[in-house]
Amino acid sequence: MSGVKHQKWWGWGVEGIGFNPEGKPNFAPFVKKAIGLDISKPGTPPKFEDLDVPAPVxxxxLRTRLLDVVGERYLLDDDLDRVVHTLGKGVRDLMRIRRGDLRRVVDVVVYPADEAQVQKIVDLCVDADAVLIPFGGGSNIVxxxxxxxxxxxxxxSVDLGRMSKVLEIDDESGLARIQAGALGxxxxxxxxxxxxxxxxxxxxxxxxxxxxxIATRSTGMQSDKYGDIADIVRGxxxxxxxxVLALRPLPSTSSGPSVREMVIGSEGRLGIITEAWVxxxxxxEVREIVGYFFPDFTSGLDAMQEIHTSDAHTIVTRISDANETEMSFATQRAQKGRKKLVMNTLFGYLKRRGWDLEKMCLSYIGFEGGxxxxxQNQAIVKEIVTKHGGIVVGTGVGSVYDSKKFDTPxxxxxxxxxGATADVSETTxxxxxxKHLYDTTIExxxxxxxxxxTKGFIMCHFAHSYHSGACLYxxxxxxxxxxxxxxxxxxxxxxxIQQNFMDNGATVSHHHGVGSEHAPWMAEDISPAGTKLQRALLEGADPGNNFNPGKILHDGEPGIAMHSYDAPAPGGVSGRAEQVPSA
Structure with missing residues (x-):
């Protein structure tokens, strides 16, 4: 009705698109080996009519005033729209939706057309002591x-989907002003x-x-060149x-503690972002993703570090460990004809060189420019890869990655x-x-x-290089x-996994954000003094607790998160429960 398209209420992406194992003969055996699951039985997606959706409150x-702002077409309180705007796409969200486990559902969804309407909505809701939760694409997993x-x-729920325009481009400065609701x-x-x-x-x-x-401090696959969203957003x-908080698009400032940085990663708790200069x-002219093989994960990690400190300029440096490499091969279509002959010849060559193919790791490195x-950059990388025992596979493998990179969910x-649960945890x-963090996390x-x-399976890839370290996913x-x-x-x-990050010198999250899922580890991540500063900021900026309350820092709810299920306390596995904040 609103004209804004959304993802499925029960899963990732839009209706009619999903993973199909047909033509991928190695996938079913891989899943059976990894977690003991037979995937031959048909799937059982949930039915919306089975959900017991509580009535709006x-x-x-207030409803009449909101109608006056956005009009009847852009105020929705039917059950489907409310459910779509309540849960993200984390595995816990999808487990719950499949079990009909809805708790507090948003009461109404509004679709403002511009910043002026957002201002009216915010003022009306805060004056009425209502809660405001911004909504973009609904892909959040924390x-x-x-x-x-x-x-x-x-x-x-304030859905910004109508605010999706590139408003202007400053060609001389390389800056663009874009509305916050615009999807990738x-x-x-x-x-x-x-x-x-x-x-x-x-x-x-x-x-x-x-x-x-911006709200979650996102990082893109090409961050080696472009940086993460904190590097990209200038105003x-x-x-x-x-x-209205208005920050001009300045290349750098010395204007006290950075208000821009306060908003980046704030997850809607400091206001509703309406636009940004980026x-x-x-x-x-040229963009290429090249595939490489390494004999093991350690040699690949060493190569990634040397590439980052070399004269090479890349847009992507990524390597999968042996388990993720096996999974990547398992999801490929059956090789036929010349492609099959080439791969068999290559694997035979690697065996003769003494490679253990069960330890082999697949890497993708991206280049772009003239x-x-x-x-020139590919030549530098090839020399480093070879030095660490790796080989160049070519752009054919890289193009497969490039075409499928958004399909994993x-x-x-x-x-x-x-009948299987899969999730992710990423850190730096x-x-x-x-290497120590990788080993201890697997353990x-x-x-x-x-x-x-239970039988389980864990895999990892390296991505997102920085001067002092990198991301493990x-x-x-x-x-x-x-x-x-x-x-x-x-x-x-x-x-x-999350507690191991804390115990071994890593961060609670690299680019997925905090939400309520990771909040219990914040005091261990940034120290109790750090959470004290965050709490002072959030409570001082929003004394009525109207902007997406309960995210980033807990507001008194028991357990790991607001949607925990009678499991041990966060330190239960490692015996460090006393370090978890009880705020």
Whole structure:
């Protein structure tokens, strides 16, 4: 009715698109080996009519005032729209939706057309002591969209989907002013018409917005060149009660503590972002993703570090460990003809060189710029890869990655409908700690699988290089056949991984944000003094607790998060529960 398209209420992406294992003969055996699950049975997506959606809580006076602002077409309180705007796309969200476990659902959804309407909505809602939750693409996976379970006030979801335009481009400065509701494809299509790119391509690119990227401190796949969203955003506007925060697009400032940095990562708690000035770059002449093989993960990590400190300039440096490499091969279509012959010849050659193919790791490295510049950088990288025992596979493998890079969540949903739970945890740590963190996280997850009494699988890839360190991105899966224990088993593994990050010199999250999912570890991550500063900021800026309350820092709810399921306390696996904040 609103004209704004949304993802499925029960899963990732739009209706009619999903993962199909047909033509991928190695996928079913891989899943059976990894987690003991037979995927031959048909999936069982949930039915909306089976959901018991609580009635909206909104008085007639506020509803009438909101109608006066946006009009009847752009105020929706039907059950479907309210459910779509309540849960994100984290595995815990999707587990709950499949079990009909709805708690506090948003009461009404409004679609403002511009900043002026956002201001009116904010002022009306704060004056009425209602709760405001901004909504972009709905792809959040850390519980940043859902109202708090005990919330008794009216909850208004402010969907910015109508605010999706590139408003202007400063060609001389390489800056673009873009509305916060614009999704990744909308941004790149509008910029591309004039020869520009923002260069920001997170995994959620197709279904996430500029405002969401800013609110969660997003990082895109090409961050080696373009930086994360904090590097890209130079100025912004955010609506607060009775005022608009306006930050000009300056290249750098010394204006005291950075207000821009306060808003980046604030997850809607400091106001509703309406637009931003961002760095943009001319579309490059050449863009290539090249595939490489390494004999093991350690040699690949060493190569990634040397590439980062070399004279090479890349847009992507990524390597999967042996488990993720195996999974990547398992999701490929059956090789035929010349392609099959080439791969068999290559694997035979590697065996003769003494490679253990079960330890082999697949890497992707991206280059862009002028043709000559790209070739120069590829030559430097090839020398480093060879030095560390790796080989160049070519752009054919790289193009497969490039075409499928946004599809992984569909595999997760496919497995979830057949009795498996899969989730991710990502973090950063200094180069000197990278291998240790990898080893201890794998060990912690495997111990958690044993503690839960279930077969499990964990894999990892390296991505996003920095001067002092890098990001490790872990994916884990376990069977979900017993609904009585599935929540607890999932929590046991998730907590073990997150606690290991804290115990071994890493951060709670690299680019997914905090939400309610990661909030219990914030005091360990940034110290109690750090959370004290954050709390002072959030409470001082929003004394009525009207802007997305309960995110980033807990407001008194028990357990790991507002949607925990009687599992051990966050330190339960490692015996460090006393370090978890009880704010």
């Amino acid at each position: 909104i008085d007639d006076a 519980g940043a969209l859902e109202p708090m379970p005990a919330e008794r006030r009216t909850v208004v 494809p909308q941004i790149e299509e509008q910029l591309g018409r004039r020869g520009w790119t923002m260069g920001h391509f997170p995994d959620s690119f197709n279904h996430s917005s500029l405002g969401g990227w 912004l506007r955010a609506v607060r009660h009775g005022e 760095n943009v770059h001319r579309v490059p 043709r000559r510049y790209v070739k 569909y595999i997760r949903d496919f497995l979830l409908d057949r 740590t200094p180069w000197s700690n990278l 912690a997850a495997n111990h958690a699988f044993d503690t839960a009494g 872990f994916t884990f899966a376990l069977p979900d056949n017993d609904k009585a224990t599935s929540y607890q088993n999932y929590d046991t593994v998730k907590r073990a």
